[in-house]
Amino acid sequence: MSGFPILSLMLAVPLLGALACLFLEAKAARSVALVATLVDFVLGVILWMNFDIGGAQWQFTERVGVFSGFSYALGIDGIALLLVMLSVFLMPICIGASRSIEKRVGEYMAAFLLVEVFMLGVFMAQDLYLFYMFFEAGLIPMYLIIGIWGGADRIYASYKFFLYTLLGSVLMLVAMLWMVHTAGTSDIPTLMAYDFDPSVQNWLWLAFFASFAVKMPMWPVHTWLPAAHVQAPTGGSVILAGVLLKMGGYGFIRFSLPMFPEASAYFAPLVWGLSMAAVVITSLIALVQSDMKKLIAYSSVAHMAIVTIGLFAFNTQGLEGSMLVMLSHGLVAGALFLCVGVIYDRLHTREISRYGGLAINMPRYALFFLLFTMASIGLPGTSGFVGEFLSLGGIYQVSTGAALICTTGIILGAAYMLYLYRRVVFGEQKNADAAAMPDLDVRELLMVVPLGLAVLWMGVYPESFIAPMRADIAALDARLARAKPAGDSAPTIGKAKPAHEEAAAHEGSH
Amino acid sequence: MDWSHSLRLIAPEETLSIAGLVLLLISAWGGDKASRLISILAVAVLVGAAALVAPALCGGAMGPDTSAFFGQFRADAFASYAKILIYLSAAATLVIAPAFFGRLGAMRAEFPVLVIFATLGMGIMVSASDLLTLYIGLEMNSLAAYVLAAFLRTDGRSAEAGLKYFVLGALASGILLFGMSLTYGFTGTTSFSGINAAVAGGLSHGALFGIIFMLAGLAFKISAVPFHMWTPDVYEGAPAPVTMFFASAPKVAALGLTMRVLLDAFGDQAQAWQQIVVFLALASIVVGAVGAIGQNNIKRLMAYSSINNVGFMLVGLAAATPQGAAAMLFYLTIYVAMTLGGFVAILMLKDAEGNQVEEIAKLAGLSRTRPGIALGLAVVMFSLAGIPPLFGFWGKFLVFQAAVDAGMMPLAAIGFAASVIGAFYYLKVVKVMYFDEPADVVKGESDVWHKLILTVSCVFISPLGYLLTKWLGGLSGTAATALFFAS
Numbered sequence: 001m002s003g004f005p006i007l008s009l010m011l012a013v014p015l016l017g018a019l020a021c022l023f024l025e026a027k028a029a030r031s032v033a034l035v036a037t038l039v040d041f042v043l044g045v046i047l048w049m050n051f052d053i054g055g056a057q058w059q060f061t062e063r064v065g066v067f068s069g070f071s072y073a074l075g076i077d078g079i080a081l082l083l084v085m086l087s088v089f090l091m092p093i094c095i096g097a098s099r100s101i102e103k104r105v106g107e108y109m110a111a112f113l114l115v116e117v118f119m120l121g122v123f124m125a126q127d128l129y130l131f132y133m134f135f136e137a138g139l140i141p142m143y144l145i146i147g148i149w150g151g152a153d154r155i156y157a158s159y160k161f162f163l164y165t166l167l168g169s170v171l172m173l174v175a176m177l178w179m180v181h182t183a184g185t186s187d188i189p190t191l192m193a194y195d196f197d198p199s200v201q202n203w204l205w206l207a208f209f210a211s212f213a214v215k216m217p218m219w220p221v222h223t224w225l226p227a228a229h230v231q232a233p234t235g236g237s238v239i240l241a242g243v244l245l246k247m248g249g250y251g252f253i254r255f256s257l258p259m260f261p262e263a264s265a266y267f268a269p270l271v272w273g274l275s276m277a278a279v280v281i282t283s284l285i286a287l288v289q290s291d292m293k294k295l296i297a298y299s300s301v302a303h304m305a306i307v308t309i310g311l312f313a314f315n316t317q318g319l320e321g322s323m324l325v326m327l328s329h330g331l332v333a334g335a336l337f338l339c340v341g342v343i344y345d346r347l348h349t350r351e352i353s354r355y356g357g358l359a360i361n362m363p364r365y366a367l368f369f370l371l372f373t374m375a376s377i378g379l380p381g382t383s384g385f386v387g388e389f390l391s392l393g394g395i396y397q398v399s400t401g402a403a404l405i406c407t408t409g410i411i412l413g414a415a416y417m418l419y420l421y422r423r424v425v426f427g428e429q430k431n432a433d434a435a436a437m438p439d440l441d442v443r444e445l446l447m448v449v450p451l452g453l454a455v456l457w458m459g460v461y462p463e464s465f466i467a468p469m470r471a472d473i474a475a476l477d478a479r480l481a482r483a484k485p486a487g488d489s490a491p492t493i494g495k496a497k498p499a500h501e502e503a504a505a506h507e508g509s510h
Numbered sequence: 511m512d513w514s515h516s517l518r519l520i521a522p523e524e525t526l527s528i529a530g531l532v533l534l535l536i537s538a539w540g541g542d543k544a545s546r547l548i549s550i551l552a553v554a555v556l557v558g559a560a561a562l563v564a565p566a567l568c569g570g571a572m573g574p575d576t577s578a579f580f581g582q583f584r585a586d587a588f589a590s591y592a593k594i595l596i597y598l599s600a601a602a603t604l605v606i607a608p609a610f611f612g613r614l615g616a617m618r619a620e621f622p623v624l625v626i627f628a629t630l631g632m633g634i635m636v637s638a639s640d641l642l643t644l645y646i647g648l649e650m651n652s653l654a655a656y657v658l659a660a661f662l663r664t665d666g667r668s669a670e671a672g673l674k675y676f677v678l679g680a681l682a683s684g685i686l687l688f689g690m691s692l693t694y695g696f697t698g699t700t701s702f703s704g705i706n707a708a709v710a711g712g713l714s715h716g717a718l719f720g721i722i723f724m725l726a727g728l729a730f731k732i733s734a735v736p737f738h739m740w741t742p743d744v745y746e747g748a749p750a751p752v753t754m755f756f757a758s759a760p761k762v763a764a765l766g767l768t769m770r771v772l773l774d775a776f777g778d779q780a781q782a783w784q785q786i787v788v789f790l791a792l793a794s795i796v797v798g799a800v801g802a803i804g805q806n807n808i809k810r811l812m813a814y815s816s817i818n819n820v821g822f823m824l825v826g827l828a829a830a831t832p833q834g835a836a837a838m839l840f841y842l843t844i845y846v847a848m849t850l851g852g853f854v855a856i857l858m859l860k861d862a863e864g865n866q867v868e869e870i871a872k873l874a875g876l877s878r879t880r881p882g883i884a885l886g887l888a889v890v891m892f893s894l895a896g897i898p899p900l901f902g903f904w905g906k907f908l909v910f911q912a913a914v915d916a917g918m919m920p921l922a923a924i925g926f927a928a929s930v931i932g933a934f935y936y937l938k939v940v941k942v943m944y945f946d947e948p949a950d951v952v953k954g955e956s957d958v959w960h961k962l963i964l965t966v967s968c969v970f971i972s973p974l975g976y977l978l979t980k981w982l983g984g985l986s987g988t989a990a991t992a993l994f995f996a997s
Contacts, residue, residue, distance in 0.1 A: 067976050068983040069908070104878070129907075133898035140892055143937070147945045155945055159937065166897075166933055170926040173907075177914040177922065 005062050006050075007074040007124050010043050010088070011117050018113035026105035030095070033109035037091040037116065044088035051081055053467050057475065058189060061126065070129035070186055078469035079253060079323060080123045083246055086330045087119050089454070090242040093447045094235040097338055100345045101149055101233060108149055111141040112235065119243050123250060128176050128186040135211075135247065136169055142236070142244070150231035157224075157231035164224040168214035175207035179259075191259055192479075198262040205263035208256050216248030218271075218308060219278035222301045229297035230350070234341030237293065241300050242334035249307050249326050253319070257311065258479050264312065265483040271312045272395075276405040278305035283412035287419065292340045292350045295420055296333060299376065302409050303329045309406050310391030314484045318394020319473045320466055324387030327465060328375065328458055332384060335372040335451040339365070342444055343424075346437045352420065357429035362439045366425045368448045373421045375455045377414045383458035398487040516578035519585040522559040522593065523633055529555040530626040537619030545619040549608055552622035553601050556629065560597040563590040567985060572992035577639065581701045584639040591839055591989035592636040592766040595846050599758035600629040602850050605959050606857060607751040613864055616662055616749075624661075625755065628654035632763035638770060641690045641700040648686070648731070648767070651760060652679050658755065659748040671747025678730065678740045686727025693720030702775040713782050721776060721783050725790075728771065731764035734824060735793035738817045742801075745813035750866060753809055754853035757816050758846045765823060765842060769835060772827065773993055780830035787828040788921055794821025795925055799932035807868050808856055811935065812849075815894055818932050819845050825925050826909035834912035835990035840982060841905035844893075844971065848902055851967030852890040858883050858964070860954025867952055870939060875948025883952070884943045886964045893971040895936040896929055901975035 017036030021029040051059060061075035076084060094112060101108050118141070121134030139162055147158035180186045183194045196204065214221045225245075229237050257264050279302050286298035303325060310322030342365065343358070344350055359366040375382035378389075388410060396403035429435035440448070458465055517524070533548050533555075540547070566576070567590035576586040604622055611617035631654065634647030656679065660672025694700050696716035697708035709717055730737040745753045772783055798818025805811045823845070826838035859867040859876075867873070877884040893902030906929065913922045969975075 066980070068979040069904075069911075107877075133903070136897060136903075137899045140897060143940075144944060147941060155941060158941070158945075159934070162937060163930060163934060167927065167930045170930060171923065174910065174914065174919065174923045174926055177911050178919065181911075181915050 005074075006043060006047055007060050007076065008062060010040055010047070010084075011074075011120055011124070013040050013043070014091075014113040014116040014120075018110040018117070021106045021110040021113065024106050029106040029109045030098075033095045033113055034092060036113055037088070037095050040116065040120075041088045041092055044085050047076075048081060048085055048468075051076075051078070051468060053078070054471060057472060058126070063126075070127050072130065073126035073187065074124045075126045075189075076124055078467075078472045079250070081468050082323065082327055082465060083123045083243075083250055084120060086246065086327055087116065087123070087243045089450075090238060090330065090334050091116050093334070093338070093451065094238050094242075096443060096447045097238060097341055098233065098235040099443065100341075101235075104148065108145070111145050112239070114141040115145070115239060115244075119239075119247070122247055126188050128180060128188055128191065131188065132169070132173055132176060135251075136166070138244065138247075139165060142240070145236045146228055146232045149233045149236070152231075153227070154231040157227040160224045161228040164221070165211075165214050168211040168221075171207045172211035175204045179204060188254070192254075194259070196260060201260040201263035202266060205256055205260040205267060208251065208260075209267070212248040212251040212256065213274075214248075215251065216245065216304050216308065217301060218248075218274050218305065219281060219301065220274075222278070222282070225301060226294050226297040229300075229337075230291060230293045234337060234344065237337040237341070238334040241296075241337055242330040245300060245304060246326050246330060249304070249311065249322065252308070252311050253323070253476070258476055261480050261483040264480070265314065265485050268312045268314070268398075268485055271308050272399060272402040275305040275309040275312075276402055278302060279309075279406050279409035280412070283409055283416060286416040287412065289416075290352055292352055292420065292424070293337065294350075295352075295416060296336045296340065299413065299416065300329065300333050302413065303333070303376075306388055306391050306406060306409065309395050309402060310387075313391070313394035313398050314477075314480050315394050315397055316473055316477045317390050317397070319476060320469070321387050321390025321392070321394055323469055323473070324383070324458070324462060324465065325391055326387075328383035328387050328455070331451055331454050331458070332372055332375045332382075335368075335448060335455070336376060338447060338451070339369045339372060342440065343434075343437065347434060352423050354431055355424045355434045356427045356431065357435065358425045358437070360429060361435055361437060364440045364445070368440070368452055369425060370421065371452050371455065373417045375459070377417050378410055381456070381459045383455045383462075385459060386462045398485060400488055516583075519576065519578040520583060520637075522562045523630060523637075525555065525559050525562060526626055526630040526633065530623055530630060533626065534620075534623050537623055540619060542617065542619050545617050545621065546608060548619050549604050549622045552626050553604050555626065556597045556601045556604070559633075560594050563593045563597075566590040567594065567989065570988040570992065572995040576992075581703060582640045582643045583634075583637050585637055586989075586995075587992035588766070588770075588839075588989040589633075589637040591985060592762050592842075593633050595762045595842060596629055596632045596636070596759045599755065599762070599846055599850065600625050602854075602963055603751050603755040603759075606754070606854060606963065609957050609960070610749065610751050610857060611662075614662065614664075616664070618661075621658075621661065624654045624658050628658065628755075629759065632759055635763045636766035636770070638767065639702045639774065641694065641702075644767060644771070645683075645687065645690065647763075649683065651763060652683065655679075655756065655760065658752045659744055661752060662749045665747075665749075667747040668749060669747075671744045674740055674747075675744045682727045682730030682737065684727075685723055685730070689720050689723025689725070689727060691720075692716055692723060696720060702770065705775040706777060709776065709779050713779050718782060721779075722786065724771060725768075725783065725786055728764060728768045729790055732761060732768060732820050733817055734790040734820050735797040735817060738794070738797065741817060742805075742810045742813040745816075746807055746809045746868075750809070750853065750857050753812075754850065754857075757812065757853065758849045761816065761820065761849075762842050762846065765820070765827075765838065769827060769838065769993060773830065773835060777830075777994070784828055784830055787824055788918075791821045791824035791828055792921070792924060792928070794818065794824065795928045796821075796931070799928060799935070802932070802935040803938075805935070806870055808859075808870050808873070808939070809868055811870065811939070812852060812856070815852075815932075815936075816849070819894070822906055822909055822925065822929070825921060826912050828921060829909075829912040829916035829918060831912060831916050832987075832990045832994045833915060834909065835993055836983070836986040837905075837908035837912040839986035839989055840908050843982060843986070844901050844905040844975070847967045847970045848890055848893050851886060851964055851971065852894070854960050854964045854967070855883055855887040855890060858954075858956040858960050859952050860956070861951050862953040864954050870942055872949050872951040873939070873942050874946035875950070876943040876952060878948050879950050880952055882961075883964075886968050888940050888943060889968045889971060891936040891939050895933040897933070899973040899976075901971040901973070904976065904979065 631650030802814035
């Protein structure tokens with residue numbers, strides 16, 4: 001496939017779809033959007049099949065110098081490939097989940113397809129400024145999606161989402177300007193190998209942190225997320241949780257860690273502290289929510305904290321673990337929002353207490369909801385387990401304390417998810433209208449079955465997902481090696497005993 | 511340095527002045543019936559003048575050959591770049607004005623003539639290389655502009671705007687003259703190159719005060735904080751096409767003039783005025799953003815937006831580098847496109863009787879009743895807010911890049927952070943148009959010229975504009991080089 005601009009094609013398909021949707025009737029717009037996202041998914045599969053594992057670090061590169069000041073440069077490595085796949089996999093599902101949207105369908109579909117263009121652009125960009133443009137541009141369609149099609153409190157949520165993330169990003173842009181001025185290039189692969197002066201790194205790291213921490217979102221700048229999630233329509237929530245949150249983690253892994261290794265090590269305790277706080281605090285907050293979407297939103301913050309803790313463990317295990325948590329959370333949180341959307345479409349409330357006993361009238365729904373609940377908790381065999389285990393294992397090598405506190409997140413996670421599941425699906429059927437709800441129809445099954453299969457695939461055979469990124473993670477780990485903080489749990493497992501002791505022990509046994 | 515050479519260099523100005531006088535005669539004999547014909551002729555003259563200045567820009571004219579009348583006037587690539595923007599804005603004003611005034615029965619033959627003379631004055635401003643030329647150009651523009659502000663004689667607000675503009679403008683001119691006289695007194699010359707040579711050894715206190723007073727006067731003309739108070743009132747009161755004119759062409763001229771004075775005459779004493787410009791820039795960004803939040807009238811909002819944008823452009827000036835000057839010119843180009851697009855969209859907002867709708871609340875749900883206008887206005891708003899991928903981002907990006915490259919990190923960081931405040935009120939307009947239930951007030955039809963200008967400017971500020979970055983970047987770079995070559 002060398003030479004064929006498949007990445008540009010993947011950006012062009014939804015873009016053209018978006019323009020077409022603006023001028024189409026509701027029904028036609030739905031079809032166009034679905035076709036465009038499915039075509040993009042097929043292209044994504046072709047991309048994955050042609051991705052040469054163990055080959056060059058950057059593949060499918062394209063570079064066209066049509067602009068002054070920055071270049072249109074695309075290319076992916078294994079890390080980007082996986083996130084691109086996640087995006088194109090979730091998009092058709094989001095379009096399918098938008099059946100309940102009745103007003104201004106054409107504009108809705110156009111906004112969604114634009115979100116897809118910008119998300120993919122973020123993961124594909126090989127130029128710092130191009131990355132920034134895609135990164136920011138996603139704000140406009142998301143703002144419109146939340147503001148036009150959102151719930152009752154949508155205006156406040158849309159403002160909060162927009163201004164919060166914008167403020168974080170502009171500081172990053174100033175840092176980018178300085179970096180390009182100093183390094184003399186805006187090419188991301190070159191910058192990833194460029195050694196900035198350690199004294200300046202701290203400032204640059206903080207500027208990038210301001211942006212990525214908000215996008216992630218990390219405690220205490222996470223407050224936009226529950227507002228945005230709760231108010232967004234189902235499709236919006238899925239894409240927000242599924243992919244947009246991954247931009248922060250991708251930013252850390254692509255920029256903060258390789259470009260500022262010393263600063264990352266210097267600020268690692270800060271990240272650990274915030275992550276520990278996030279895991280415990282947001283899990284406890286999730287425990288007392290009476291709104292289903294809010295509960296899952298807070299659980300997202302807790303899961304993202306596991307991602308950051310793994311990223312700043314400075315070892316292969318932690319990095320691979322966080323990538324897997326990101327992928328798994330993309331699938332699972334997306335699926336959970338979908339499950340909420342399914343019953344919201346029927347009863348038009350997200351109050352947990354309005355439901356109950358759904359296992360009786362919606363057995364298929366109960367089955368899938370259970371699968372995703374377990375995956376969210378991190379049950380072995382589901383995708384959640386692999387990533388969380390690796391992340392926590394990674395951080396354990398560096399800080400036992402952080403590992404201890406973050407692991408409580410798994411327990412608390414089990415508590416709030418099982419509590420949610422019990423209240424919604426088990427128990428008696430208190431409400432007649434909830435008891436009369438029909439089970440999943442074919443359209444809904446078509447959405448949840450692929451998600452369920454992907455969750456199980458990632459849980460049973462994670463190698464498919466680790467293989468493409470293994471070389472890239474190893475390269476990143478090598479880059480971080482010089483700044484790696486000393487671990488407090490210096491692993492001794494498997495260390496051979498000194499020879500004479502072994503000999504003495506050997507003799508003693510006789 | 512002979513007369514014929516000088517006269518060749520000022521060919522665009524000659525064209526405009528002769529055409530202005532001829533059109534004045536036509537209007538004197540033809541009366542208001544001829545206003546349509548005069549408008550068409552005036553646009554043709556502006557296009558012709560643009561054709562006359564274009565070669566200097568494309569050819570990158572600079573150096574002694576571009577100096578006319580013994581250093582009074584300079585027709586280099588910088589002046590040409592600014593002039594093309596000015597002519598463009600003036601032509602756009604003339605194209606859309608007849609529909610607006612015609613409905614009120616107020617279209618008079620003098621309008622195109624006044625615009626032509628104001629344009630002539632602005633052309634002289636950006637070409638000035640002597641304090642006296644500067645003043646002549648400035649006053650020529652201002653006198654025409656005062657009349658234009660009060661053009662709608664039956665409307666009390668328009669008369670008020672004209673009077674306010676006149677009184678405050680005269681005061682600013684006085685301050686500027688005072689600064690010029692101080693500069694002359696302490697440097698012994700009025701020519702920019704002479705001043706540059708005289709202050710080469712260091713600034714005397716008197717000359718420093720000269721700069722300060724001149725900057726105060728110029729800050730009034732570009733409506734930078736703290737000399738911005740007239741702007742919202744004049745923008746609100748003046749007829750909408752005139753407001754569009756004020757927000758575009760004189761901004762280009764006054765900023766070009768400020769660049770000439772600071773980078774040419776005082777180019778080697780940058781540290782003396784840099785901090786003043788930094789203050790003007792940050793104050794304009796913040797006050798422009800905060801002041802706009804409480805506005806209910808869309809024209810007042812655009813006034814604060816222009817204050818805000820001038821602040822961003824001054825960031826490029828504060829860098830005091832050719833890169834900064836080029837960034838300013840690029841920003842000005844984008845700004846002119848955004849302003850034209852924005853005001854044309856505002857002009858298209860008419861209720862059932864054809865009256866202008868200026869209240870932001872009445873735009874509610876515009877995206878459903880008038881999707882085209884709403885989309886155009888939303889593009890302009892997001893672009894003014896500087897959100898990528900719209901082209902407005904690129905202007906901000908360039909000026910801040912210049913500031914960072916000049917080592918002014920704090921200025922860039924504060925300026926960018928303050929731009930988030932600005933985003934709030936731009937979002938408010940989008941929110942009213944897209945999120946609220948339709949108020950269904952806007953019903954009037956617009957003529958094809960409005961739609962055309964709105965479409966063209968929206969395409970320019972859409973992501974497609976980035977395809978022009980190489981070309982425009984090259985031109986603005988040439989223009990900035992010419993400016994620095996002169997000093």
